Structure formats: structure tokens, C-alpha cells
Amino acid sequence: MRDDVIIGKEDVWATSMEDATFNGEFAIKAMNKHGELDIDKSGNYKATEEEVSPIKYVKPYKLIVDFSKDLASQLKMFNDSEIYYIGQLSKSDYAANESKLTKQPLLSTLTVYFNTKNASLAKADARKALSTAVDRNGLAELIGLGTKPATGFITEGFYDSSLGSNFRKAGGDLISASADSSKAKSLASSGGLTGSLKLTYLKSDDNDAIASKLINDWKAAGINVTADALNESSYVKAIKEGTFDMLLIEYQGLSTNAASVLAPYARKYSGESVSVADDSVGYTPHITGFESDAYDAAIDSVFEAVTRGERATALHAAEELLVNEMPAAPLAFFYDYYMASSELSGLRSSAYGYRLFTNVVLKDYKEKNAAYEAKNAENGSEA
Numbered sequence: 001m002r003d004d005v006i007i008g009k010e011d012v013w014a015t016s017m018e019d020a021t022f023n024g025e026f027a028i029k030a031m032n033k034h035g036e037l038d039i040d041k042s043g044n045y046k047a048t049e050e051e052v053s054p055i056k057y058v059k060p061y062k063l064i065v066d067f068s069k070d071l072a073s074q075l076k077m078f079n080d081s082e083i084y085y086i087g088q089l090s091k092s093d094y095a096a097n098e099s100k101l102t103k104q105p106l107l108s109t110l111t112v113y114f115n116t117k118n119a120s121l122a123k124a125d126a127r128k129a130l131s132t133a134v135d136r137n138g139l140a141e142l143i144g145l146g147t148k149p150a151t152g153f154i155t156e157g158f159y160d161s162s163l164g165s166n167f168r169k170a171g172g173d174l175i176s177a178s179a180d181s182s183k184a185k186s187l188a189s190s191g192g193l194t195g196s197l198k199l200t201y202l203k204s205d206d207n208d209a210i211a212s213k214l215i216n217d218w219k220a221a222g223i224n225v226t227a228d229a230l231n232e233s234s235y236v237k238a239i240k241e242g243t244f245d246m247l248l249i250e251y252q253g254l255s256t257n258a259a260s261v262l263a264p265y266a267r268k269y270s271g272e273s274v275s276v277a278d279d280s281v282g283y284t285p286h287i288t289g290f291e292s293d294a295y296d297a298a299i300d301s302v303f304e305a306v307t308r309g310e311r312a313t314a315l316h317a318a319e320e321l322l323v324n325e326m327p328a329a330p331l332a333f334f335y336d337y338y339m340a341s342s343e344l345s346g347l348r349s350s351a352y353g354y355r356l357f358t359n360v361v362l363k364d365y366k367e368k369n370a371a372y373e374a375k376n377a378e379n380g381s382e383a
Contacts, residue, residue, distance in 0.1 A: 026063060035068030084341035084362055087355065091144035094337070101337045103146055105156035106353045107253030109261075110143070110210070110332040112199070112246050117289040121245065124325050126191030130246070131329035133184035133221035134214060136177040140332050142213055143206075149177035150330035153319050157351055158258045161312035167258050171316045174323045175330065184221035196224040200238050201248035203229040211248065214331075242287060250334070256351050258315045259302055265290055265322060266299035290327035 027042040040062050069077065071090050075097075078086045089097065114121045114130070121127055136149030151173035158167040187193075199214060201207045211227045218225045225246070230238060238244050254260040263269040265286045272284035285291050298318040305311035336353035346359035362368065 035066060037065040037067065039063040039065060078339065078341070081341065084344045085338065085347070085355075086340075087338045089145070089337075089339075094145050097339060098146075100339050101146075102340065102349075103335055103337045104349060104353070106334045106336050107155060107157045107256065107260075107351060108334045108353075109150055109153070109155055109251050109253075109330050110139075110147075110334065111150075111249055111251045112214070112329045112331060113244070113249060113288050114327055114329070115242065115245055115247075115289060116291075116327050117242075118197075118245055120193055120195055120197060123191040123193075125187045126193035127326040127329070129184045129187035129191055129193055129221065130218060130223065131175065131326050132180050132187060133223060134217050134329065134331060135179035136175075136331060138179075138217075139210065139213055140177075142209060143332060146335035146337055148333045148335065150333050151175050151177060153261055153322055153328075153330050154258045154315075155253070155333045157256065158253065158261075159256045161309045167312070167315070170312070171319060174320060179217055179220070181221040184223070188221065188223055193223065196226060197245040198228040199225050199246045199248060200228040200230060200235070200244040202235045203231055207248065214248075239287065242289065247287075251328075252352075258319070259299075259311075262315060262318050262322060263299050263302065265327060266296045267291060268296065269299055286327065288327040290325065292321075292325060295321050295325065 025042060026039045028037060029040045030038045032038075071088060071093070074083065074086055075089065075093055077083045094101070112130070114127045116122060116127070140147045140149045152168060152171060152175055154167050154171065156166055156168040159165050160167040160170040199211055201211050208227075208229065211229070215225050215227060228244070239247065239249075251261070264271050265288070267283040267285055270284060270286045272286070274280065274282065274284055295318065298314065298321050302311055302314040302318060305314050336349065338347075338349075338355065340347055343363040345361050345363075348356040348359070350356060
């Protein structure tokens with residue numbers, strides 16, 4: 001990306017279509033009154049002085065994205081064979097079409113971070129009280145769309161000791177999906193959990209519902225929590241500055257290796273900035289403030305492992321330690337889904353849940369495209 005596009009504009013350079021800049025295969029050319037976005041081949045992609053318009057590198061020549069249709073309209077178009085792929089459904093339509101969906105576990109988990117520097121949350125029992133009080137089955141049902149209750153820090157999308165093996169199944173359930181209010185009350189007492197706490201989260205209708213569910217679960221265990229709904233800039237600021245009691249976040253694993261989730265809780269692997277001052281301790285803890293010599297040693301063992309089997313064993317041991325300390329509470333595992341026509345072949349997905357269309361072929365696509373363009377011409381479309 002060109003320097004003049006970003007320097008001095010770090011907070012705004014990618015926030016609107018008016019200043020969108022592209023350096024890939026396609027570039028946005030126009031949006032018409034029908035809500036269609038034209039994405040055409042970029043004339044500069046892989047261009048050389050001898051080859052100004054490298055058409056041979058990019059197929060197809062144009063993508064048309066239609067933002068005018070709501071979810072119900074998209075589903076009708078799919079059922080009427082006007083479109084051949086659909087990647088988002090309402091909760092009710094998901095339930096009605098579940099048998100037709102292609103699904104896979106994602107690497108993302110709905111999680112509550114605990115500020116372990118907060119006196120009320122300094123003891124592990126206090127944090128485990130909050131985790132134990134949550135009805136994860138009910139929460140997964142509330143979210144819908146294939147969501148499952150979190151039974152550990154690592155989802156079913158992570159590999160164990162070999163490619164394709166399932167870390168979660170190998171490690172078993174470490175966290176109960178059901179709430180236990182009596183146990184939560186006992187843990188709150190032994191953990192010195194008193195007073196009121198705030199649950200900070202990014203304001204949205206979905207998050208409002210999730211926060212309300214969590215607060216009611218905690219109330220049933222005698223734990224007083226209030227909602228702290230923030231706009232995006234305030235939410236990001238709370239994360240950067242650690243100004244929260246509890247933070248609701250969707251944590252995204254950075255690879256299919258479970259270490260990408262577990263290692264950041266160890267001081268040397270937190271990924272946080274480190275001071276170079278002479279009196280610096282040489283590390284900055286995880287955003288939760290969690291510090292544990294035993295856990296640090298467990299993560300060291302992960303990176304000292306020689307074989308995949310040894311690393312998997314070390315990772316399972318580290319996860320068990322983390323569940324016992326509970327600097328964060330995993331709440332729900334997210335799942336990816338889509339529905340595709342039998343006339344569409346070659347569709348694949350990455351472990352992160354985005355679709356790979358590289359080898360996709362639509363049966364009789366030339367005839368279908370001609371019919372689409374003819375229909376648009378009849379309707380006076382400018383696409």
C-alpha cells in the first residue's frame with residue numbers, strides 16, 4: 001500500500017468506500033442505484049512496462065456484489081435457483097435448513113476476560129465462580145447458528161498430534177456446559193468475590209442479549225454484575241488500556257495449532273509490547289494481567305517439545321492448568337456454515353471459515369450468465 005494512503009491517516013484510511021485503495025487482482029469501480037457493486041480487474045495487477053493490462057492473470061473479469069437483498073430475499077433466490085451459494089441465514093432459517101448445510105468448527109470462541117489485577121478477581125476461585133455460574137447450553141441456544149457450549153479453551157477446529165486430528169476430542173471436556181449455582185456461590189465465597197462487577201462489551205443487539213443472559217446467570221449465583229456497553233472506539237480503548245472488570249470478546253485463534261490460543265497467557269508469549277527501559281522486567285502480561293510461574297513453565301515445555309505427540313501432550317497439560325486458574329472463561333464455540341447448489345462444484349473452506357472459490361465451477365455458467373444479463377437488461381439495470 002502506498003505511503004501517502006496511510007501515513008497520517010492511520011485511523012481513517014480504510015473506513016469508507018470513498019477512499020478505498022486496492023493493490024490486488026480487483027478494484028471497486030462503481031456502485032449503481034440498484035445496490036450493486038462492480039468489482040473489475042485491476043489494470044495494474046502484475047503489470048509490467050511491456051504488459052499494461054495483464055488480463056491473463058485474473059479471471060473472471062468482473063464481480064458484481066448485490067447489497068440490496070436481505071437474508072430472506074437471498075434464501076428465496078437460492079431456493080428459486082437464481083443464486084447458487086448462500087453463506088448467511090437467520091436463526092429460524094438455519095434451523096429449517098440445517099440438514100442441507102455444510103458445517104465446520106471455527107477457531108473462534110466467545111470468551112470473557114477477567115481482569116486479574118482487580119482485587120475482586122485476583123483469586124482463581126473468584127474467577128471460577130463466574131465461569132461455573134454460566135449456563136453454556138442456554139447461551140449456545142440463544143446464539144444459535146450451530147454454536148456449541150465451550151468445554152475448554154480450544155475448539156474442535158484445532159489439530160492435536162497430527163493434521164486433521166481433533167484437539168478438543170483428544171482432551172475431552174474440561175468445563176461443564178451446565179450452570180451450577182450452588183458450586184458458584186461456594187467458589188465466590190472462598191475466592192472473596194464481593195461487591196459489583198462490570199461486564200464490558202461492544203454494543204450490538206446480539207451482544208446485548210448475550211450480556212443480559214450472562215448477568216442473569218450470575219445473579220442466580222448471587223453475583224452482582226452490571227452491563228457496560230461501549231461503542232467501537234471506547235471498546236478498543238478499554239482493551240488497550242485494560243480498563244475493565246470483565247470483557248466479552250470473540251477470541252480468534254491465529255492458527256490450527258492450539259498454542260496460538262494458550263501461549264499468550266504466558267508472560268513471555270503474550271504478544272504485548274515490552275519496555276526497553278533499564279528497570280524493565282522484560283515482559284508484559286496478557287491483557288487479563290494473568291501471571292503464573294507454573295503456567296509459564298508449561299508453555300515453555302510446549303515449545304521445547306521435539307515431536308508433535310510431545311507438543312500435543314504439553315498443550316493439553318497447559319490447557320488443564322489454564323482451566324484451573326481461569327483468567328478467562330470460554331463460553332461458546334462458533335461454527336461456520338454455508339449452503340451450495342448441487343450445480344456448484346469445487347467449493348472449499350479454510351480452517352478460519354472463509355470460502356475458497358479458486359476451483360469453483362458452475363454448471364452451464366455461460367448460459368446462466370447470459371440469462372442473468374438479459375434479465376437485468378429487461379429490468380433496466382445499470383449493472
